[in-house]
Amino acid sequence: MSQNPASSATGLSRRSFMTGTVSAAAAAPLLTSAAKAEVPAATHSKLREAVAVSLRINKRPYELSLDTRTSLLDALRDHAGLTGTKKGCDHGQCGACTVLVDGKRVLSCLSFAVMNQGKEVTTVEGLASSEGKLHPMQQAFIDHDAFQCGYCTPGQIMSAIGCVNEGHAHSEDDIREYMSGNICRCAAYPNIVAAIVQARDQARGA
Amino acid sequence: MDAATPKPRENMGEPLPRIDARLKVTGQAGYPADLPAANITYGALATSDIAKGRVTRLHLDDARAVPGLLDIVTYGDMDKVEKPKFGNSGATSIGPLHDRTIFHDGQIIALAVAETFEAAEEAAQLIRAEYEEEKPTASFDSPGTKTVPAAGKSTILKEDVRAGDFDAAYAAAPVKIDARYSTPTQHHNPIELFSTTALWQGDQLIVHEPSQNVTGWKVELARQLKIDPANVRIVSPFIGGAFGSKGPMTPRTAIVAVAAKRLGRPVRCVTSRMQAFGTQTYRAETRHRIRIGAGKDGRITAFAHEGWEVTSRPDAYVVAGTSATGRMYDYGSVLTHVSLVRADRNTPGYMRSPPETPYVYALENAMDEMAVALGMDPVEFRRINEPKVEPIGKKPFSSRSLIQCYEQAADAFGWAKRDRKVGAMREGDWLIGMGCATAIYPTAAAPCAARVRLTSDGDVRVQCGSHEIGTGVRTVAGQMASERLGVPIGKVNVEMGDNNLPPAPVSGGSISTASVCSAVLKACDAIRAKLYAGATAEGGPLAGSHNEELDFADGKIVAKGGASAKIEDVFKIMQLGAIEEYAEFAPKGATPGALKKLYAGQPEFHGGDQDEDSVKYAFGAEFVEVRINSYTREIRVPRIVGAFAAGRIMNTRTARSQLMGGMIWGIGQALHEATEVDRRYARYVNRDLQDYLVPVNADIQDLQVILVPEIDHAVNPAGVKGLGELGNVGTAAAVASAVYHATGKRIRDLPIRIDQLIA
Numbered sequence: 001m002s003q004n005p006a007s008s009a010t011g012l013s014r015r016s017f018m019t020g021t022v023s024a025a026a027a028a029p030l031l032t033s034a035a036k037a038e039v040p041a042a043t044h045s046k047l048r049e050a051v052a053v054s055l056r057i058n059k060r061p062y063e064l065s066l067d068t069r070t071s072l073l074d075a076l077r078d079h080a081g082l083t084g085t086k087k088g089c090d091h092g093q094c095g096a097c098t099v100l101v102d103g104k105r106v107l108s109c110l111s112f113a114v115m116n117q118g119k120e121v122t123t124v125e126g127l128a129s130s131e132g133k134l135h136p137m138q139q140a141f142i143d144h145d146a147f148q149c150g151y152c153t154p155g156q157i158m159s160a161i162g163c164v165n166e167g168h169a170h171s172e173d174d175i176r177e178y179m180s181g182n183i184c185r186c187a188a189y190p191n192i193v194a195a196i197v198q199a200r201d202q203a204r205g206a
Numbered sequence: 207m208d209a210a211t212p213k214p215r216e217n218m219g220e221p222l223p224r225i226d227a228r229l230k231v232t233g234q235a236g237y238p239a240d241l242p243a244a245n246i247t248y249g250a251l252a253t254s255d256i257a258k259g260r261v262t263r264l265h266l267d268d269a270r271a272v273p274g275l276l277d278i279v280t281y282g283d284m285d286k287v288e289k290p291k292f293g294n295s296g297a298t299s300i301g302p303l304h305d306r307t308i309f310h311d312g313q314i315i316a317l318a319v320a321e322t323f324e325a326a327e328e329a330a331q332l333i334r335a336e337y338e339e340e341k342p343t344a345s346f347d348s349p350g351t352k353t354v355p356a357a358g359k360s361t362i363l364k365e366d367v368r369a370g371d372f373d374a375a376y377a378a379a380p381v382k383i384d385a386r387y388s389t390p391t392q393h394h395n396p397i398e399l400f401s402t403t404a405l406w407q408g409d410q411l412i413v414h415e416p417s418q419n420v421t422g423w424k425v426e427l428a429r430q431l432k433i434d435p436a437n438v439r440i441v442s443p444f445i446g447g448a449f450g451s452k453g454p455m456t457p458r459t460a461i462v463a464v465a466a467k468r469l470g471r472p473v474r475c476v477t478s479r480m481q482a483f484g485t486q487t488y489r490a491e492t493r494h495r496i497r498i499g500a501g502k503d504g505r506i507t508a509f510a511h512e513g514w515e516v517t518s519r520p521d522a523y524v525v526a527g528t529s530a531t532g533r534m535y536d537y538g539s540v541l542t543h544v545s546l547v548r549a550d551r552n553t554p555g556y557m558r559s560p561p562e563t564p565y566v567y568a569l570e571n572a573m574d575e576m577a578v579a580l581g582m583d584p585v586e587f588r589r590i591n592e593p594k595v596e597p598i599g600k601k602p603f604s605s606r607s608l609i610q611c612y613e614q615a616a617d618a619f620g621w622a623k624r625d626r627k628v629g630a631m632r633e634g635d636w637l638i639g640m641g642c643a644t645a646i647y648p649t650a651a652a653p654c655a656a657r658v659r660l661t662s663d664g665d666v667r668v669q670c671g672s673h674e675i676g677t678g679v680r681t682v683a684g685q686m687a688s689e690r691l692g693v694p695i696g697k698v699n700v701e702m703g704d705n706n707l708p709p710a711p712v713s714g715g716s717i718s719t720a721s722v723c724s725a726v727l728k729a730c731d732a733i734r735a736k737l738y739a740g741a742t743a744e745g746g747p748l749a750g751s752h753n754e755e756l757d758f759a760d761g762k763i764v765a766k767g768g769a770s771a772k773i774e775d776v777f778k779i780m781q782l783g784a785i786e787e788y789a790e791f792a793p794k795g796a797t798p799g800a801l802k803k804l805y806a807g808q809p810e811f812h813g814g815d816q817d818e819d820s821v822k823y824a825f826g827a828e829f830v831e832v833r834i835n836s837y838t839r840e841i842r843v844p845r846i847v848g849a850f851a852a853g854r855i856m857n858t859r860t861a862r863s864q865l866m867g868g869m870i871w872g873i874g875q876a877l878h879e880a881t882e883v884d885r886r887y888a889r890y891v892n893r894d895l896q897d898y899l900v901p902v903n904a905d906i907q908d909l910q911v912i913l914v915p916e917i918d919h920a921v922n923p924a925g926v927k928g929l930g931e932l933g934n935v936g937t938a939a940a941v942a943s944a945v946y947h948a949t950g951k952r953i954r955d956l957p958i959r960i961d962q963l964i965a
Contacts, residue, residue, distance in 0.1 A: 069324045070323075081242075082233075083239075088398070091895070091896070093895040127232070134231065134232070139231075142227040145862075147230055148678070148863055149445060151396070151398045152446075153231060179903045179904075183895060187867040187901060188866075189902075191209075194208065
């Protein structure tokens with residue numbers, strides 16, 4: 001029911017990592033291969049040490065000092081001050097934390113911040129133009145009342161942009177299927193589909 | 207106009223976009239856990255592994271050794287504050303750290319506070335407890351439950367409703383059914399996680415927490431902490447979905463406040479999705495027995511509804527939807543009885559349409575069974591039993607447009623094309639079924655205050671301590687001011703979600719739009735009266751006009767004869783820069799102390815079945831098509847149509863969205879949602895959004911909402927009936943009747959899953 005097409009880069013569960021049930025030896029290669037960061041063969045105590053992480057978010061550089069266990073989501077919210085991206089489950093099951101990494105949708109709760117060095121991260125704060133003109137997807141969400149409480153909305157919008165870019169918005173059925181990793185508990189689904197159709201058609205016409 | 211923005215019919219407001227829409231699509235809307243707090247620390251909860259017994263020993267050394275760990279709040283640390291109270295503002299009387307007794311699985315045993323979220327989580331997971339464990343009682347049929355009558359245990363149900371002689375009428379009825387139904391435990395699962403951020407500024411405590419009841423929480427939190435309520439401020443400007451879960455305050459709030467006080471730094475505790483299942487409230491599982499007797503003409507002569515509901519050991523949370531089901535149709539006689547079944551569980555609470563969702567599901571499924579037993583069309587069966595007055599107190603309905611709802615929905619759905627024979631409709635491998643059911647929700651209002659300011663430039667500010675949980679109340683409050691003061695909506699700013707604002711009642715029971723709009727209306731009318739006085743005074747631009755000939759439009763006061771005066775000019779004449787009015791609204795029937803109680807966080811509800819003159823309900827009719835794969839028994843809902851009448855519709859866009867969301871909740875009730883309880887350990891099993899199924903986008907296809915015009919001046923000055931909880935009442939029964947129509951299988955236990963349809 002809640003399958004998630006916007007899966008994490010590695011499929012690694014941050015939680016099982018954090019609780020130490022994954023051995024350090026098994027964890028280290030995943031970290032180094034994914035991030036190419038200079039993280040030494042990790043011991044449990046080493047994992048707690050802060051490391052310098054360089055991120056590019058919304059085309060701006062950020063130099064952060066982070067616990068290596070910090071998710072991209074928590075880095076955005078608690079360290080970069082970008083709280084537009086939301087935490088809904090921290091388990092990759094709801095889609096509220098969806099951001100674009102190098103243009104592809106990623107669940108930021110399932111991605112360590114250190115794995116994203118050198119990549120371009122786009123959040124909901126990075127969509128409108130510097131003059132404040134909304135991205136067509138943002139405007140379409142307003143036009144079609146594609147939200148109620150608004151909490152899942154940043155994730156829905158980022159996922160919707162990803163969905164169109166991936167070429168998965170050909171039909172309403174396609175959109176429903178490829179947007180099913182983003183749960184809207186207020187259940188604005190028909191309006192979300194209508195909004196994506198509008199923004200898709202606008203992008204095609206442009 | 208597209209589907210999201212229905213053209214207003216009679217007595218309906220414009221489908222204006224939400225006034226906070228831009229904030230919500232740009233990530234700028236500040237939900238409580240987003241709000242900044244300098245020098246913040248992070249809290250993480252440790253919870254019990256058992257459901258019943260005592261904590262004999264806690265091992266904290268490993269947790270304390272975590273670098274960055276600052277404090278652990280646990281047994282003994284809450285001794286100087288009062289235990290929580292169970293009631294409208296309090297979720298439970300269980301003070302988890304006041305006592306080493308464990309009442310339920312997942313009960314808080316400690317709060318770890320650290321410099322980082324990661325360190326707090328690590329420390330909390332390293333806290334180990336030793337227990338003196340007892341065998342817990344999980345639910346219905348478990349050894350050790352205690353069953354007691356619900357009536358009198360709570361203000362929700364003073365007495366079981368009844369009318370006439372059910373036993374005699376049922377015995378004499380030529381056509382009758384006697385059937386049992388059940389609904390499972392469910393958790394609200396708003397997508398926003400539950401969180402508390404506590405900041406002390408000297409004696410002042412500021413709490414950022416998603417809340418449907420900032421005034422009630424202020425008073426209850428102050429009581430627990432033994433401080434002056436004036437020193438407590440609950441801030442909740444945006445709420446990421448609530449559905450009842452953020453109505454009562456849980457014990458976590460005081461624990462985090464104590465931690466922040468001890469540390470002298472702000473503490474933010476975001477509860478994990480998994481921990482929320484045991485530390486928040488939930489919808490109690492219910493069981494029902496319904497007996498209906500009728501004549502061969504289809505007229506019901508006897509109706510009995512018995513209900514059983516699970517609650518915790520210490521708290522009597524009562525669901526009791528019999529007040530509505532007992533008044534739904536023109537029954538000749540009514541018998542109801544509700545029982546509470548106590549088990550070793552956390553205390554349940556309000557969840558969207560708390561009494562009606564389970565009870566009306568049982569009634570409407572039974573109505574469909576009865577129509578089948580009578581060989582009658584289910585719509586016709588309801589039409590035959592449409593009452594002139596409600597059967598319990600013989601009071602009229604202030605308005606009741608149920609038949610209009612059935613007619614308009616049936617027409618849009620194409621009900622006439624339904625072949626009544628079971629299993630007769632089919633397309634390829636798919637069996638097609640069609641069903642319908644009634645939606646009902648009581649219309650109530652509560653005292654509410656609001657402050658409105660109009661400046662000479664035409665800027666309006668509305669302040670009201672209500673809560674924007676996604677209903678659109680911020681928008682419709684602004685719309686009311688915009689309409690009454692003749693200014694465009696873009697000139698209106700609305701502040702909500704802070705108990706420093708004029709108090710509003712808890713945002714529950716679908717009372718917000720009626721209560722808030724009535725207060726805003728009153729404040730606006732006071733501003734209008736002042737400006738009328740200025741405009742019509744001797745020498746004024748509208749001198750000689752009477753107030754009743756005047757109205758506000760487009761920044762002007764307009765007289766019937768055509769004369770007008772710009773509002774800014776009237777301000778000039780009056781030598782004023784702004785007019786500000788504070789209004790207090792009390793619904794009809796309010797007690798003399800009702801407003802005082804509002805400020806004390808104890809709003810009185812009026813309406814529903816409580817009033818002397820009439821009963822007040824909103825109604826709707828829902829039609830569902832299901833398709834069931836003949837091989838796999840996969841169930842799909844390709845089409846759903848709902849028609850609803852709810853008095854004045856303030857904004858057709860937000861109203862439709864509320865009803866649409868409700869109908870999808872109803873589909874979830876029917877096919878998806880259930881919290882599974884491990885009966886051995888009285889433990890919730892599927893504590894996440896992967897295994898607790900809720901509807902996703904691909905589950906919903908063609909959905910149509912019809913807003914049926916209705917005028918009702920009796921309900922409240924705004925003429926508004928609530929509809930936030932109307933849409934998901936009855937839906938599950940409509941699905942169940944459609945499943946029966948397709949397969950001949952009558953499913954009485956929710957949710958309806960594939961395994962129940964495999965013979």
